[in-house]
Structure formats: C-alpha cells, structure tokens
Amino acid sequence: MLQYILKRILYMVPTLVLISVVSFIIIQLPPGDFLTSYIAQLSQTGETVDEATIAALKKRYGLDQPYYIQYFMWVKGMFQGDFGQSFEWNRPVSQLIWERLGLTVAVSIFTMLFSWALSFPIGMYSATHQYSIGDYFATFIGYIGLATPNFMIALILMWIAYSVFGASVGGLFSPQYVEAPWSWGKFLDLLNHLWIPAIVIGMGGTAGLIRTLRANLLDELHKPYVVTARAKGVPERRLLWRYPLRMAIIPWISTVGWSLPGIVSGETIVAVVLSLPTTGPLLLRALQSQDMYLAGSFIMFLSFLTVIGTLVSDILLGWVDPRIRYE
Amino acid sequence: MADEELFTKEELESSIEEKIYLASQWQLIWWRFRRHKLAIASGIILIIIYTCAIFCEFLAPYDPNKYDIRYTYAPPQRIRIFRDGKLVRPYVLGYKIEFDPVTLRRIYTPDPNQVYPVYFFVKGDSYKLWGRWEKDVHLIGVKEGTMFLLGTDRMGRDMLSRILYGARISTSIGLIGVFLSFILGLIIGGFSGYYGGTFDNFTQRAIEFIRSIPTIPLWMALSAALPPHWPPVRVYFGITIILSLIGWTWLARVVRSRFLSLREEDFVMAARLAGASEFRIIMRHMVPSFMSYIIASLTLSIPGMILGETSLSFLGLGLRPPTISWGVLLQEAQNVRTVALSPWLLLPGVFIIITVLCFNFLGDGLRDAADPYAR
Numbered sequence: 247m248l249q250y251i252l253k254r255i256l257y258m259v260p261t262l263v264l265i266s267v268v269s270f271i272i273i274q275l276p277p278g279d280f281l282t283s284y285i286a287q288l289s290q291t292g293e294t295v296d297e298a299t300i301a302a303l304k305k306r307y308g309l310d311q312p313y314y315i316q317y318f319m320w321v322k323g324m325f326q327g328d329f330g331q332s333f334e335w336n337r338p339v340s341q342l343i344w345e346r347l348g349l350t351v352a353v354s355i356f357t358m359l360f361s362w363a364l365s366f367p368i369g370m371y372s373a374t375h376q377y378s379i380g381d382y383f384a385t386f387i388g389y390i391g392l393a394t395p396n397f398m399i400a401l402i403l404m405w406i407a408y409s410v411f412g413a414s415v416g417g418l419f420s421p422q423y424v425e426a427p428w429s430w431g432k433f434l435d436l437l438n439h440l441w442i443p444a445i446v447i448g449m450g451g452t453a454g455l456i457r458t459l460r461a462n463l464l465d466e467l468h469k470p471y472v473v474t475a476r477a478k479g480v481p482e483r484r485l486l487w488r489y490p491l492r493m494a495i496i497p498w499i500s501t502v503g504w505s506l507p508g509i510v511s512g513e514t515i516v517a518v519v520l521s522l523p524t525t526g527p528l529l530l531r532a533l534q535s536q537d538m539y540l541a542g543s544f545i546m547f548l549s550f551l552t553v554i555g556t557l558v559s560d561i562l563l564g565w566v567d568p569r570i571r572y573e
Numbered sequence: 574m575a576d577e578e579l580f581t582k583e584e585l586e587s588s589i590e591e592k593i594y595l596a597s598q599w600q601l602i603w604w605r606f607r608r609h610k611l612a613i614a615s616g617i618i619l620i621i622i623y624t625c626a627i628f629c630e631f632l633a634p635y636d637p638n639k640y641d642i643r644y645t646y647a648p649p650q651r652i653r654i655f656r657d658g659k660l661v662r663p664y665v666l667g668y669k670i671e672f673d674p675v676t677l678r679r680i681y682t683p684d685p686n687q688v689y690p691v692y693f694f695v696k697g698d699s700y701k702l703w704g705r706w707e708k709d710v711h712l713i714g715v716k717e718g719t720m721f722l723l724g725t726d727r728m729g730r731d732m733l734s735r736i737l738y739g740a741r742i743s744t745s746i747g748l749i750g751v752f753l754s755f756i757l758g759l760i761i762g763g764f765s766g767y768y769g770g771t772f773d774n775f776t777q778r779a780i781e782f783i784r785s786i787p788t789i790p791l792w793m794a795l796s797a798a799l800p801p802h803w804p805p806v807r808v809y810f811g812i813t814i815i816l817s818l819i820g821w822t823w824l825a826r827v828v829r830s831r832f833l834s835l836r837e838e839d840f841v842m843a844a845r846l847a848g849a850s851e852f853r854i855i856m857r858h859m860v861p862s863f864m865s866y867i868i869a870s871l872t873l874s875i876p877g878m879i880l881g882e883t884s885l886s887f888l889g890l891g892l893r894p895p896t897i898s899w900g901v902l903l904q905e906a907q908n909v910r911t912v913a914l915s916p917w918l919l920l921p922g923v924f925i926i927i928t929v930l931c932f933n934f935l936g937d938g939l940r941d942a943a944d945p946y947a948r
Contacts, residue, residue, distance in 0.1 A: 264782050273799035392881060393929040395880050397887055398922045409913045448663075505783070511789040515884050519907070529790060530888055533797035545794055549786045556785055 258557055263550045270317050273330075273542035293474045303331075326571050330539030334532065342528070347547055349418060350524040353447070353517075354509050354551070356440045360503070361448040361455055368460030369498075373467060374486065388453035396512045400446045400519040416542075417442075418522050443520055447512040459498045466490035496567045499559065506555040510548055520552045602865055604861060605942035612938020615931035622928055626740040633734035634714045634722070636698035637897055641719075641729035644668070646915045647681050649724040649732075652691060657721075663688045667718050678914070689718035724917035726905050736921050740896035743879060746813055750878040753817035758824030759867075765825070766832025767855065773860050780822040788819055792881060796890045805896040812891050816881045820874055827870045831863035865943040873936035875903055876929040883925055899925050 329339035364496045418439045423432045475485050517526030532541040650665040667687025671680045695714030702708050723732040766892040795815045844854050885891030886900025902921040906912050
C-alpha cells in the first residue's frame with residue numbers, strides 16, 4: 247500500500263510541474279508584459295511612476311531576461327512564498343488568495359460529500375427498483391441536471407428564492423459574519439449557507455454518479471451468483487450489501503475522483519452568479535483586468551487542488567480494491 | 574398484420590434472419606437505432622433546431638438588433654385564435670402601457686381593442702439571407718402593431734428573433750468545435766493506439782494531465798487572452814479552437830481503445846498478410862469498423878461544447894455583443910431583480926437545455942446501436 251501511495255505521489259510531480267508551466271504561459275499570454283499595463287493603469291489614475299521603481303520591478307521579475315529564466319525566477323519566488331504582485335489590488339498575490347482558496351476547498355469538499363451522500367442511496371434505489379416511478383423520476387431529474395448549465399440552475403434558484411421568499415440566496419455568510427473573525431458561530435453560519443451552492447454545483451455531477459452506480463449495480467444484480475445466493479435463501483438486504491454493492495462501488499469511486507475537476511470548474515462559474523467569496527469572482531475580475539499574476543496563481547492552485555484531490559481518490563480506490571495497487 | 578398469416582412462423586423467422594445476414598453494418602445500426610423512440614424524437618427535434626438556425630433570418634419576425642425604447646421588457650404576446658367566441662384568423666393583442674408611479678417601470682397589459690392579425694410571408698425588416706441575398710419577407714408577422722411572441726429585452730429587441738439568431742452561433746459552435754476535436758483526437762488517438770510504445774505512453778500522460786485541470790478556469794484564462802479588438806468572426810473561431818483544445822482528449826481515448834482492440838483482429842492480420850499498406854489498413858479496414866462508435870462519442874461531446882460556449886459568453890469572456898449567442902443573451906439575465914420582473918429573459922436557457930438534452934438522448938441511442946454485432 248505504502249509503495250502504491252509513493253508511486254502515485256511520484257507520478258504527480260511531473261503533472262504539478264506541467265501545471266506551473268501552463269500557469270506561467272497564461273500569465274504571459276496577454277500582449278505586452280504586466281509592467282506596461284501596470285504603468286498604463288497608474289498613469290490613468292494620474293500617478294506617475296519613477297524610473298527607479300520600474301527598474302526595480304523589472305529586475306525583481308526578470309523581465310529583461312529570456313522566458314525560461316523568468317519562469318525559474320517565478321518558481322523560485324513561489325517557494326519563498328512570493329507569487330508576484332496583484333496590480334489591481336496593489337497587494338501581494340499571496341495575501342489575496344488563501345482565504346478564497348480555503349473557501350473554495352470548503353465548498354468543493356462539501357459539494358463532493360453532498361453528491362456522494364445523495365447519489366449513493368438514489369443510485370441504489372434506482373437499480374433495485376428498476377423501471378419504478380422513483381427510478382424514472384431519478385433518471386429524469388438526472389438528465390435535466392446533466393443538460394442544464396450550472397449557472398442556469400443558480401439563476402433559477404435565486405429567482406425562486408427572490409420572488410417567493412423575497413430573500414437573496416447569494417453569499418456564504420450572513421451579513422453580521424462577513425467581516426467577523428473565524429468563530430464557532432461563523433462556522434455554523436457557513437454550513438447553513440453551503441447547501442445552496444452544493445446543490446447547484448453538484449447537480450450535474452450527482453446525476454452522473456447516480457447513472458454510474460445504477461448501471462454497475464444492475465450489471466451485478468443479474469449475475470448468476472446473486473441468483474444462487476437468493477435461491478439459497480440469503481435475505482435480500484444482506485445479499486445486496488454483502489456482494490453486488492461492493493463490486494458495483496469500485497467504478498463509482500473512480501468516477502468520484504474524476505468528478506473533482508468538474509466540481510472546481512462549476513464552482514468557479516456558480517460562485518460568480520451567487521457572488522460567493524471564493525476564487526471564482528476574483529479570478530473573473532483578475533482576468534478581465536488582466537491582473538495576470540493573480541489569475542495565474544489562482545489557476546495554478548485550483549489545478550493543484552484538483553490533482554491532489556484526484557490523488558486522494560486514487561489512494562482510496564487502491565485501499566478499496568487491492569487489484570489496482572498491483573497493476 | 575395480414576402478411577403474418579401468409580407465412581408460417583418458421584418461414585417468417587427464417588426470412589427475417591436472412592435479411593439480417595444480408596444487411597450491411599449501417600443497415601443493422603439503423604434497425605437497432607430505430608427502436609430507441611426517445612433518440613429518434615431527439616434527432617427530429619435537433620433537425621428542427623438546426624433548420625431554424627440555418628434559416629433564422631427568414632424565420633425571425635424582426636431584425637434582432639432593431640430596438641424600440643417604447644417596448645422595453647415587454648412581456649410575450651400570445652397568439653389568439655378565438656374572438657368573441659368565434660374562430661378567427663390568428664391575431665395578437667397590442668399593449669396598453671401604463672407607468673408604475675413608484676418605480677416608473679412600464680406595465681404592459683393586453684389591450685382587447687388593438688387587434689393585429691398575424692399573416693404568413695409578411696414584408697418586414699430587410700435582411701441578407703446567408704449574408705448574400707437581400708430580402709424582406711418573414712415567415713410570420715403582423716402588418717401593423719407589434720408581435721413579440723417571446724417578449725423583449727432591455728432595449729425593446731424581440732427575444733424570439735434574438736434566440737433564433739443565437740441558435741445559429743450556439744449550435745454551430747458545437748459542431749465546428751467537435752469537428753476540430755475529432756480531427757485532433759483521430760490523429761493523436763489513432764497514432765497512439767496503432768503504434769503504441771513511447772508515443773502512446775506520452776499521449777496518455779498528456780491526456781491525463783489535460784483532464785486533471787478544471788476546464789472552466791482554463792477556458793476563462795485562454796479566452797481572456799483573445800485580443801479585445803478582434804472582429805466577431807475571429808473571436809468565434811478563437812473560442813471554438815479553445816474549446817476543442819480540451820475536448821479532443823475524450824475522443825482520442827475512444828479512438829485509441831478501438832485501435833488497440835482492432836489491431837489484434839483477424840481481418841487486420843489478413844489484410845497485412847495480403848500486402849496492404851498501413852494507410853490502406855487503417856482507412857479501408859479499421860476506420861469503417863469503429864466509425865459508428867466515433868459518431869456516437871462525437872454526438873455525446875457536442876453538449877459539452879455548447880455548454881462551454883454558453884458559460885464563457887455568460888461570464889463575458891466568450892462571444893461579446895453585438896454577436897448574438899444564447900450565452901450572450903443570458904448575460905442580460907444576470908441580475909435577479911430583472912429576472913424576477915421579466916422571466917422571459919431566461920428563455921434562451923430553455924433552448925440550451927432542450928438542445929443539450931436532445932444531443933444526450935441521441936448520443937445514448939447511437940451508442941447503444943453502434944455495435945450491431947454485439948449479442
């Protein structure tokens with residue numbers, strides 16, 4: 247097991263390096279370097295930039311050097327906790343991203359748990375009660391969930407909440423907790439608000455999970471060993487839990503791992519609509535104003551998180567299904 | 574039914590069986606596909622949607638950019654066919670406009686005194702069909718008054734016309750994007766499945782890498798890098814390329830696994846022994862036998878493209894006005910208060926859902942029919 251985990255972690259390293267390269271390319275993508283846009287922005291507001299500052303900034307980010315040296319300087323800076331400067335906010339990127347990333351992680355994990363908790367019983371019910379009204383209903387909702395863009399669900403939910411209850415459902419905290427330091431009360435308040443984004447983001451993914459579990463479980467349920475066990479008088483409940491479910495759950499767990507990029511992806515856009523204080527809205531702003539160090543860092547960390555999440559699910563899979571470890 | 578009595582049961586079965594043996598692969602696929610009623614229905618709806626997209630200039634009652642500040646956020650007008658309890662030529666009722674004294678918002682109510690009959694082939698706003706022929710005939714319309722069947726937006730533009738024009742952009746971006754990913758996926762997946770080895774290993778890692786990055790943030794970053802001064806057509810193709818840069822991985826996987834399993838088949842070996850060239854083996858023998866799978870996977874990956882474009886445009890990072898796409902139209906619905914007062918702004922979303930649903934059903938049906946020799 248330990249060997250398997252180590253191997254997986256080792257596999258992860260090139261991926262992380264590649265992600266950092268891609269993020270660096272993204273930072274470099276907009277025409278002109280960020281310093282030009284910074285100076286342009288400053289002179290727009292009427293401030294003047296003295297030559298010494300420009301020279302210092304140029305040196306700090308190695309803008310006069312070739313790209314690959316700039317990349318290494320950027321990576322080196324990251325190991326020292328320096329992710330560059332956000333020009334829109336005029337603060338170091340490292341000050342801006344952590345709380346937002348933390349909340350993104352919270353929303354993503356909560357969404358994932360939510361879609362697990364929901365898809366497992368529904369998938370099981372759909373498979374054991376194939377072609378029942380409940381099954382058709384779950385399938386129908388599932389298809390709608392797959393076909394509706396996340397932000398549409400968010401919009402519709404907000405619209406209903408607004409016109410029926412007269413309340414807005416955006417945000418992750420009640421007004422009195424937004425600026426408050428972390429406390430037990432704030433945490434409970436967060437949990438109280440988390441379920442709406444979780445439903446909205448998890449809808450599509452949950453539908454996929456339900457379908458996977460249903461299909462796998464149906465395959466198992468028609469196998470001869472199940473018939474044999476039933477003929478021998480094993481009680482239905484025990485029969486289901488003991489064998490077919492354990493078989494059917496393996497592909498399901500690997501799907502869970504792959505659903506993480508989708509969740510993070512959906513979180514980004516839903517956060518914009520529901521104005522959650524997570525990475526989404528800030529990333530969008532950063533991209534719109536070409537605040538590239540901020541945007542690049544966000545994309546890098548979001549990708550890192552996804553890769554790590556996938557790793558965790560791989561390890562989980564290796565733990566549940568020993569065959570995978572020896573492949 | 575009468576035919577059944579002319580044959581004995583055995584004769585009938587053997588003739589059906591004979592038909593199955595003689596049928597070509599595509600014939601078998603069609604017979605199997607035909608049994609999926611939902612997939613057939615979805616296919617028909619998709620054909621209708623695409624036809625509407627192709628002829629949107631003619632079908633739209635108005636020019637999509639024609640604005641009228643007298644009718645901002647006007648609710649949909651219903652086509653009525655009964656008047657004083659009698660069946661008459663279909664007509665719409667004009668608006669009675671009042672102002673809300675507090676919010677100064679316009680309040681529209683149907684006015685039974687303003688009756689505007691609806692006619693076929695009405696002369697209206699002029700347009701250029703497919704950018705070529707100058708015309709001014711619209712399928713339906715009114716000769717006087719207004720006909721906003723799906724309401725208007727904040728500038729008094731007809732939503733129905735805008736949705737029809739948006740269909741052209743939104744549905745075609747899916748097709749073109751999938752076509753591009755298809756080419757990439759076929760080449761890369763084909764090579765890696767046919768030759769295997771280092772190249773295969775490399776592409777597999779690359780695919781895993783691309784799939785591990787959350788797509789929307791990456792799409793957002795790439796499309797934000799498109800220069801803002803680009804003309805709409807170029808932005809359109811830019812977005813399509815960005816969408817397919819990520820979309821090809823899924824197809825490459827399908828192609829690769831098909832190649833891997835077919836490579837060991839007897840007929841490939843036979844072709845090789847008969848001295849066929851590699852190119853001929855691939856194009857003449859292998860591609861036809863997995864084409865049906867590819868078509869099914871292609872159909873299933875179109876929705877992702879459509880949803881991708883819509884999400885990006887909704888965020889303001891994809892297509893931008895004056896280009897009209899369903900995502901651009903939904904941008905108008907970003908504000909909850911506006912949506913609460915004029916819910917018809919969400920209608921483009923309904924069209925997205927219908928299109929995506931149909932592609933999913935059609936793809937599912939095609940996938941089930943793709944291998945007619947199974948079982």
